Amino acid sequence: MTASNRVHNFCAGPCTLPVSVLEEVRDEFLDFGGTGMSIIESSHRGAAYDAVHMQALADFRELANVPDDFAVLFLQGGASLQFAAVPMNLLSDSDMAGYVNTGTWAQKAFGDAKKVAQVYEAWSGAEDSFNRMPTTGEIQLQEGTRYLHVTSNETIGGTRFPELPSVDVPLVSDMSSDFLSREIDWGSHDLVYGGAQKNLGPAGLAIVVVRRDRLSSHGRSLSPYLDYATHDSNDSMANTPPMFAIYVMGKVLRWMKDEGGLPAFEQRAAKRASMLYNTIDESNGWYSCPVEETSRSHMNIVFRLPDEDLEKRFVIEAAAAGMVNLKGHRSVGGIRASVYNALPLASVETLVDFMAEFRSTNS
Numbered sequence: 001m002t003a004s005n006r007v008h009n010f011c012a013g014p015c016t017l018p019v020s021v022l023e024e025v026r027d028e029f030l031d032f033g034g035t036g037m038s039i040i041e042s043s044h045r046g047a048a049y050d051a052v053h054m055q056a057l058a059d060f061r062e063l064a065n066v067p068d069d070f071a072v073l074f075l076q077g078g079a080s081l082q083f084a085a086v087p088m089n090l091l092s093d094s095d096m097a098g099y100v101n102t103g104t105w106a107q108k109a110f111g112d113a114k115k116v117a118q119v120y121e122a123w124s125g126a127e128d129s130f131n132r133m134p135t136t137g138e139i140q141l142q143e144g145t146r147y148l149h150v151t152s153n154e155t156i157g158g159t160r161f162p163e164l165p166s167v168d169v170p171l172v173s174d175m176s177s178d179f180l181s182r183e184i185d186w187g188s189h190d191l192v193y194g195g196a197q198k199n200l201g202p203a204g205l206a207i208v209v210v211r212r213d214r215l216s217s218h219g220r221s222l223s224p225y226l227d228y229a230t231h232d233s234n235d236s237m238a239n240t241p242p243m244f245a246i247y248v249m250g251k252v253l254r255w256m257k258d259e260g261g262l263p264a265f266e267q268r269a270a271k272r273a274s275m276l277y278n279t280i281d282e283s284n285g286w287y288s289c290p291v292e293e294t295s296r297s298h299m300n301i302v303f304r305l306p307d308e309d310l311e312k313r314f315v316i317e318a319a320a321a322g323m324v325n326l327k328g329h330r331s332v333g334g335i336r337a338s339v340y341n342a343l344p345l346a347s348v349e350t351l352v353d354f355m356a357e358f359r360s361t362n363s
């Protein structure tokens, strides 16, 4: 297979990575940097991997404008492990946190947090079928709240906070599905986390960025791996790190810097999303997006067709035309086009052309 016969991959994650990164990985796979072995055969304590690891930490910090008083941690266990690790690390036995219920992922975070700490629901979109994000004024904070947890982009529902809530307590944001596709306001955060496998690289790696003065204040007896302080004091090499995922992410981060950094990716995301939403909105209801306009995701564009048979055919015919992974999540149905950082604009152009043709053939 060559770069020219790759498909247009709209997967919700893991997903498309830049071809130039994949080619670099291929080219140095058998002999990394003259070591006579691949990076995944190297010792994580050796000089070759150490340079890769430290550069990835530095590049993440630079690209995301992370202030010096925040730690950047590379961890295993996906974003899912952080659903419990965040409250374990940020809340003592007497602390409490609020959770904004914006859909599937917010509920998972809340469910896990409930098992290990005192947390409460500060808003729920259930009555509106999770078709929008709340305004700041709708969020109900209780006295003594230590942090407010939000999911900046709901990957399944296709919603995003256009602006994160502006509240009197620090935010903790799960940015798994819009990580480094928008600027992060560190001043309003105690912690940001996410899996790498959508915007940043392969699966197997989660990134946690946490305000250092919040480390070790939990007063709990945590096992060392679950304690963020362990990873901060060991540059995320307290144990064997997910080397391959970090190595590939390092290349993606460098590619993002070369391509203009976060402002460029924020603009690209808005452009990709607006092309798809325009196609939906201009179809006079033939395609319909269930999400309120101001909450529409720039990463996961969800839409419906007039009936489920047409949706099935849409997915099959799109795949035959080289556009794959367009089926909506099994819990909600419909179509979902995930358009993460590395998805070329040409893939979106191909999809909107296909949508226009499919509609004219079938309406």
Ligand SMILES: Cc1ncc(COP(=O)(O)O)c(C=O)c1O
Pocket: 013, 077, 078, 079, 080, 081, 105, 151, 153, 154, 155, 156, 174, 175, 176, 177, 195, 196
């Ligand atoms: C918003 C969000 N949070 C958390 C997760 C869980 O991530 P992981 O599979 O890395 O545990 C996902 C996965 O898709 C997600 O979309």
